[in-house]
Amino acid sequence: MGLDLDDYQKEITQSLNKQGFFLTSFKKMINFAKNNSIWPLEFGFSCCAVEVMQAKSSKYNFNKQNVVFQSSPRHADLIIISGTLTNKAAFVLRRVYEQMPEPKWVIAFGACSCGGGIYNEGYAVVNAADKIVPVDIYVKGCPPKPENLLAALEKLKEKMKNE
Amino acid sequence: MNNPFNQEVMIKRLTPKIKKFYINDFSELELEVEPLRLFKLIVMLKEEKTLLFEQLIDIIAIDYPNDEKRFKLVYNLFSIVYNQRVRVFTCIDDLTEIKSLVSVYPNANWYEREIFDMFGVIFNDNLDLRRILTDVEFKGHPLRKDFPLKGTHEVFFNEENQAVEYRPL
Numbered sequence: 439m440g441l442d443l444d445d446y447q448k449e450i451t452q453s454l455n456k457q458g459f460f461l462t463s464f465k466k467m468i469n470f471a472k473n474n475s476i477w478p479l480e481f482g483f484s485c486c487a488v489e490v491m492q493a494k495s496s497k498y499n500f501n502k503q504n505v506v507f508q509s510s511p512r513h514a515d516l517i518i519i520s521g522t523l524t525n526k527a528a529f530v531l532r533r534v535y536e537q538m539p540e541p542k543w544v545i546a547f548g549a550c551s552c553g554g555g556i557y558n559e560g561y562a563v564v565n566a567a568d569k570i571v572p573v574d575i576y577v578k579g580c581p582p583k584p585e586n587l588l589a590a591l592e593k594l595k596e597k598m599k600n601e
Numbered sequence: 602m603n604n605p606f607n608q609e610v611m612i613k614r615l616t617p618k619i620k621k622f623y624i625n626d627f628s629e630l631e632l633e634v635e636p637l638r639l640f641k642l643i644v645m646l647k648e649e650k651t652l653l654f655e656q657l658i659d660i661i662a663i664d665y666p667n668d669e670k671r672f673k674l675v676y677n678l679f680s681i682v683y684n685q686r687v688r689v690f691t692c693i694d695d696l697t698e699i700k701s702l703v704s705v706y707p708n709a710n711w712y713e714r715e716i717f718d719m720f721g722v723i724f725n726d727n728l729d730l731r732r733i734l735t736d737v738e739f740k741g742h743p744l745r746k747d748f749p750l751k752g753t754h755e756v757f758f759n760e761e762n763q764a765v766e767y768r769p770l
Contacts, residue, residue, distance in 0.1 A: 525756045526736040532758060532765045561743050561752030562735055569757045570765060 446470060472515070472541070473595050474504050479514035479538070481531060483521025486548035486581040490520050493584040505591060511537040516594070517571075518587070520547040522557050523564040535571045543598075545590055546573045549580040556580070606683035611652065618642050631688045639676075639691050640700040646678060646687065647705060654678035654687060657702065660712035662720045666746040670694045672722055676702075693722070701727035719744035738767060 446466065453460035480490050493500050494507055508514040511534045523531065535544070546567045549555035554565040567573055574597060575590045608630065612622060619642065621633040634642050646654040658677040665671050670692040678687050693699055701724040702709035713724045714733040721742035724730060732739060740753050754767045 524736075525739070528756045529736075529765050559750050561748070561750065562739075564756055569755075571758070 444473075469599055469601070472598050476505050476516055476591065476594070477508050477514050478505060478516040478518050478545075479508050479511050479534070481517050481519050481534065483523065483527065484550075486520035486550070489581045489584055490518055490547065490587065493587050498584040498588070500588075503588075503591070511535075512539065514538055515541065516543045516545065518545045518547050519551045519567045519571075519573075520581075522550040522555065523567050523570070525562050525564060528564050528570050531567070532570055541601075543574045543594060544571050545575045545577060545587075545594065547577045547587065547590070548582055549578060552576045552578060606651070606680070606685055614649075614651075615642075618645070625688075629686050629688065631690065634689060634691050636691045636693050636697060636699050639689065640702070640705075643676065643678070643689060643702060644705055646689070652680060653682045654680045654685075656681060657706035657709055657712075658686075660702075660709065660716060662716045662722060662744075664720060664744065664746050668692070672720060674699065674716070674722070695721065698723045698725050700725050703727050718742070721745065 447470075450460050450462075480487065482488075482490055492498060500507070511517070515538065517535060517538065519531065535542070544567075546552045550557060550563075551567040554563065557563045558565055564570060575594050577586050577590045579586055608624075608628075611630070615622070615632065618638060619632045619634045623631040623633075625631055632642070646652050656679040658679050661675040661677070663673040663675070665673065671694060673690055673692050676689040678689065679685075680687075691699070699722065701713055703713070703726065710727065710729055711733060713727050714729070714731060716722050717724065717730050718732040718734050719742060735743065741748055743752070751770060754769055756765060756767060758764075759766045
């Protein structure tokens with residue numbers, strides 16, 4: 439298989455091979471499920487959204503890493519805010535965020551959604567996405583590469599494990 | 602090609618209706634007109650058989666904050682039949698209202714809404730004069746020179762009311 443197994447998965451396979459069963463805690467099992475099936479919703483605005491689209495395409499095939507992009511907020515557990523968040527869109531973003539089921543996470547992708555970027559002083563722009571929704575992972579860059587999104591997802595998985 | 606359009610005849614025909622005229626580097630006409638006469642002039646430019654400026658390309662506003670009549674409105678017209686362009690402009694202050702062109706050119710609606718949104722110029726007889734680019738509760742007119750760069754209000758999530766709201770900067 440092309441996938442790298444993490445420590446927990448190795449533990450399970452070893453235990454299964456040796457004894458035919460394995461013992462675990464419920465919390466660990468839930469975290470295992472969360473970790474390995476991230477369903478993000480792309481909330482894209484401008485040039486950063488194109489980089490997220492690249493992440494979906496064949497070169498950086500994110501589906502292979504169990505990341506399945508969703509088109510409805512009701513099916514998603516992660517929202518990727520990519521691009522400049524305008525005042526008009528801030529109301530929509532909050533509504534979409536509240537439609538997502540718990541537990542949910544947020545990635546701010548790119549300089550604009552992290553801290554305003556080059557539009558920081560604009561009259562129609564929200565300076566940072568965390569004024570509207572709580573953000574878990576900030577990805578810097580203008581725009582960041584798809585690899586940075588992959589790195590952010592790895593960071594998010596670590597955060598999920600420790601919850 | 603034999604183009605029956607004659608600029609000199611056109612200037613002679615229009616002279617009593619306008620304030621001044623210029624001819625720019627591309628030998629196109631620019632007409633300056635009083636705000637009250639603008640509507641009639643544009644109707645004439647559209648309907649006269651020898652002119653037929655049937656297409657409204659754009660309406661532009663410029664802000665000169667030091668002038669008494671601070672807003673300059675520029676109407677770009679195009680004649681498909683004669684392949685000619687003309688630019689009509691007029692100057693108004695911020696209290697004057699100007700007659701809307703929606704009844705002549707339906708596409709003027711969105712241009713006028715943009716100018717109302719960005720400069721606060723009010724167009725009479727435009728029944729749909731709402732903001733077009735900024736959000737509904739936006740305060741002020743951003744392309745006026747005295748508008749602060751950061752704006753006057755910002756959007757944030759209010760934890761107490763659990764709603765996205767405005768607050769003054």
